[in-house]
Structures are given as C-alpha cells and as structure tokens.
Amino acid sequence: MKNRIRVLRAEREMTQEQLAELVGVTRNTIISIEKDKYCPSLKLGYRIARIFGVGIDDVFTYEEDKDGPSTDDG
Amino acid sequence: MKRLTYLTCTLIVACMVAAMVGWSMAAGNFLIPVIAIPLGIIVILACRAQVDIVIADEREKRIRSKAALRTLEVVVIAGAIAAIILYSYVVSVPLAPIITGKLFLNDDGTQSMTIAEYKPGSVPGPQTLVRSTTIRNLNAMNESEAMTYCTYVREGFLENENRGLAGMTIGCILVILLATFGAFYLYYDRKY
Numbered sequence: 001m002k003n004r005i006r007v008l009r010a011e012r013e014m015t016q017e018q019l020a021e022l023v024g025v026t027r028n029t030i031i032s033i034e035k036d037k038y039c040p041s042l043k044l045g046y047r048i049a050r051i052f053g054v055g056i057d058d059v060f061t062y063e064e065d066k067d068g069p070s071t072d073d074g
Numbered sequence: 075m076k077r078l079t080y081l082t083c084t085l086i087v088a089c090m091v092a093a094m095v096g097w098s099m100a101a102g103n104f105l106i107p108v109i110a111i112p113l114g115i116i117v118i119l120a121c122r123a124q125v126d127i128v129i130a131d132e133r134e135k136r137i138r139s140k141a142a143l144r145t146l147e148v149v150v151i152a153g154a155i156a157a158i159i160l161y162s163y164v165v166s167v168p169l170a171p172i173i174t175g176k177l178f179l180n181d182d183g184t185q186s187m188t189i190a191e192y193k194p195g196s197v198p199g200p201q202t203l204v205r206s207t208t209i210r211n212l213n214a215m216n217e218s219e220a221m222t223y224c225t226y227v228r229e230g231f232l233e234n235e236n237r238g239l240a241g242m243t244i245g246c247i248l249v250i251l252l253a254t255f256g257a258f259y260l261y262y263d264r265k266y
Contacts, residue, residue, distance in 0.1 A: 020128070021128075024128060024131065025128055025131035025132070025133065026127075026128050026131050026133070026134065028133070029131050029132070029133040029134075032133060038133050040132070040133075041132050044132060
C-alpha cells in the first residue's frame, strides 16, 4: 500500500505531530504509515483523507505484491 | 500529563499497592487489600484522565496483540519442552539416581547394611559414588540410623522430584494460559 501523506502534508505545511493530533494517533504511527511500514485501518485512512480534504484514493494506492495479493495486515 | 509521567505514576502506585498488600498479608490484616486495591485503580484511572496525548492508538494495539500472540506461542512451546524435560526426571529410570543396598554378615553374627547412592545413568563404582551410609546392626538400629534409613531413598530422589514438581507447575500454568487464551478467543470470535 503506497501513500501520498508526506506530499499532502508538505503541500499544507503540516507537521507529523499536527497530523497525528488531528487524526488522534501517535506521531510514530504517522511516521510508520509514511514509510509504508504500517497499513492503517480503513477508518484511520478515511480520517486522514478527510483532514487533507481529498478522497481516500488520492491518499492511498493499493499495489498488489509480485507474488499476488498481500495477506499481511502490516 | 505526558506518557512517561503517567507510566511512572502507574508504576509507583502499583509498587505501593503491592507493598501494602504484602505487608497486610504478613501482618494478618485483610482489610487493607480491600481498600488499597480499589484505591490504586482509582488513582491510576485519575492519572489516565489527566493524560492529554494519545497513549495507545490502533498501531500500538496491533503491535501489542501481535507481541502478545508471539509471546504466547514462544512461551507455550518453550514451556511445554521445559515441562516434559523436567517431568522426565521423575518417570525416567536413567535420570534417577542409582541407590543400592548391600547386606553384610558381621563377625558377631549381626547383619549390617550399606546404602549407596550413585550418579544417575552411571555404572555403580567408586568414581560415581555420591554418598553412602552404613547401618552397623540392622536388627538393632538406633534412632539416628533408622531415620537415615527412612530418609535416604527419599533424599536421593528429592532433587528429581523437585524438578518433576517444577515441570508439573509449568505444565499447569501452560494449561491455564491456553484455557484463558481459548476463552478470550471464543469471546472475541463471537463479538466480531
């Protein structure tokens, strides 16, 4: 799962701390999501998209693994 | 209140409650735990209400659940191996100490007996001897000799029995752990 959170944040001059506070998670979670190490829940995904005022598709892009659909929950 | 402050407060309260409960048990005052434990919980909840930052979010919860599951897997496997190894000391003949008793006919016509304990799984001999005792007159043994006779075999196997007890304890803890996990699994399976 790829995401554009870092880009969207930079466009709005928003820090990771501010975004974390707005969506109600820790800064570590935002860092992990930005690094594609953690796949957020649908609920958190929607919350992030709503903060940026865009659709969830504009924030997250699903990419299938080479071996097929990913089964790991992050 | 910051996360670290909250965790420090929780730790201090937990230590104080544990100390009070321990002291009250030793003193035979059973009223203190009834007051101290709910009071401790109230203080911790009050501290938690003062925390102005996110303590645990969905990532934290997922990490905790995965860590808990991995811990359970590792503990159950390692514990099962340890329990079997420890319990085998009780049921396995090669792991048990070798205890022999030899009767001797004394010059005065009385019988004496030498009891010897050898290392587990060894061939009885001077090099493998752990300890030995002799009852000089088997038919007129004194109190001390009688006690030695009674406790010798028991003491020889005591170390193995202790290991077996530890193995059984670990086994019981694992069963309780798995039963608790199973109960929660069924609960959440119905819930979601």
